[in-house]
Amino acid sequence: MRNRSTRSLMLLVAMLAAAHTFAQEHVDPVDRALHGAGKANTVAGVVGIILAGLFIWLFSQDRRLTRLERRNENEG
Amino acid sequence: MKHWWWKLLAALLVIGASLAALLVPLAPGLTECVPSSLSPGTVTLSISGYNTRFDRNGPPAVGLTDGHGGIQADQVTVLGPTSVKAIFTIPADVGGRSAHVVVLPSSGERLVLFDAVWTGSGEGSLPDRWKFPEQAAAHGWEFPNRAILYETIRNLMFHVPMWFTMMVLQALSVGYSVAYLRSGELRTDLQAEKAVQVSLFFAALGLLTGSLWARATWGAWWTNDTKLNGAAVTTLIYLAYLVLRGSVADAKKRADLAAVYNIFAFVLMLVFIMVLPRLTDSLHPGNGGNPAFSQYDLDDDLRRVFYPAVLGWIMTGLWLFNLRVRMSRAFR
Numbered sequence: 001m002r003n004r005s006t007r008s009l010m011l012l013v014a015m016l017a018a019a020h021t022f023a024q025e026h027v028d029p030v031d032r033a034l035h036g037a038g039k040a041n042t043v044a045g046v047v048g049i050i051l052a053g054l055f056i057w058l059f060s061q062d063r064r065l066t067r068l069e070r071r072n073e074n075e076g
Numbered sequence: 077m078k079h080w081w082w083k084l085l086a087a088l089l090v091i092g093a094s095l096a097a098l099l100v101p102l103a104p105g106l107t108e109c110v111p112s113s114l115s116p117g118t119v120t121l122s123i124s125g126y127n128t129r130f131d132r133n134g135p136p137a138v139g140l141t142d143g144h145g146g147i148q149a150d151q152v153t154v155l156g157p158t159s160v161k162a163i164f165t166i167p168a169d170v171g172g173r174s175a176h177v178v179v180l181p182s183s184g185e186r187l188v189l190f191d192a193v194w195t196g197s198g199e200g201s202l203p204d205r206w207k208f209p210e211q212a213a214a215h216g217w218e219f220p221n222r223a224i225l226y227e228t229i230r231n232l233m234f235h236v237p238m239w240f241t242m243m244v245l246q247a248l249s250v251g252y253s254v255a256y257l258r259s260g261e262l263r264t265d266l267q268a269e270k271a272v273q274v275s276l277f278f279a280a281l282g283l284l285t286g287s288l289w290a291r292a293t294w295g296a297w298w299t300n301d302t303k304l305n306g307a308a309v310t311t312l313i314y315l316a317y318l319v320l321r322g323s324v325a326d327a328k329k330r331a332d333l334a335a336v337y338n339i340f341a342f343v344l345m346l347v348f349i350m351v352l353p354r355l356t357d358s359l360h361p362g363n364g365g366n367p368a369f370s371q372y373d374l375d376d377d378l379r380r381v382f383y384p385a386v387l388g389w390i391m392t393g394l395w396l397f398n399l400r401v402r403m404s405r406a407f408r
Contacts, residue, residue, distance in 0.1 A: 040098060059080075068406045
C-alpha cells in the first residue's frame, strides 16, 4: 500500500514538472484557464479539488471496509 | 469493492454539477434605478446593470411601462458597461401606479427592473406610445438573473439537493420499517435506523445552507416561513425517533416501537414539507398554491445542472447509508 502511494505521488510530481515545462513554453494556457470570468474559474478549481478529495477519501473508506468484511467472513 | 460504478457516477455527477453551478455565467440584468418616483416633466433616470455591456454596439433603448401603456426615453447616455442614464418626458396627469424600467441592448436581451418607479401623484396611466418585445432573443447557456436572488441562484444546485436526499433516505427508511413489521427481521430495523441517521446529516446541511441563503435574500437567518418551520419540526421529529430508540433497551421492543413511529414520522414529514407550504403562503418558490418546478421557477438552463446535482447527491446519500449499515455490521 505504502509503496503504491509513494509511486503515485512520484508520478504526480513528474506530471506537474512536465506541465511546468510546457507552461514555460507557452506561458498562457493555465493562466487563461484560471483567470477567465473574474477569476471565478479558480474558485471552481478549488471546489473541484476539495470535492474530488472527499470522494477519493470516501472510496478509500469503502475499500477498507470491504477488506474488513472479507476478514470477518473468513474468521466467522 | 463491489458495485463501484454507481459510486463513481455519484462522484462525477456531484463534482460536475457543482462546477457547472459555479461556472455558468449569470444572465445580464438590472439592479437599481434612481430616482424611484417620477413627476411630470423631464426626468433623468440612472440605471445600473449587472453583467451588462452597455458600452458595446451602441446605446440601448430604454423604456417605461406600467402595464397599460409605455413611453421610450428621449435620450440615452451610456456611462459605462453597467451604467446608463435615460432622460424621459413624463406627461402631465400620469401617476398612481408603479412602472417597470425596460432596457433593450442591441444584442437582443430584454432587461426589466420590475416595479422600479412610482409614477407620481396623477391618476392616469402612461400613454400607449411604446411596447417592449414579448420575447427576448435566444442566448447562450446562462442562469437567469432574478431580482433578490442574483448570483445566489447558484445555491439551488447545493441547498435543494440536500432536502431531496433527506427525503429519499427517509422514504427508504420507512420502507425498511414496513419490511420489518412484515418480517420481524432485525436486519431491516438496523437499515431503517441508519437511513434516518444519514438523512439527519443532510437535514442539518439543508438547514444551515438555507439559513445562510435566507440571510442574503430574505434578510434574516430565520423567518416564520411555513417551509422553514416545517423543515425544523420534521428534523425534531426524526431526532425524537433516535431518542426513542435510545430509550428502549430490549432490541425486539425497540424495533417494534421505532418502526411504527417511523411511519408516523414519514407522513408528518410529507405534510410539513410538501403539503402545508402549498396550502399557505411561503417565501419558497412553488408554494402558496403554485406548482413547483414551473417554467417560471426553473428554466432549462437551471434544469440542466439541477437534475444531475439532485441525482448525484441522492446517490451520495445512498452511498453513505450503505457505508453506515456495513460499518455497524462489521464492528458488531
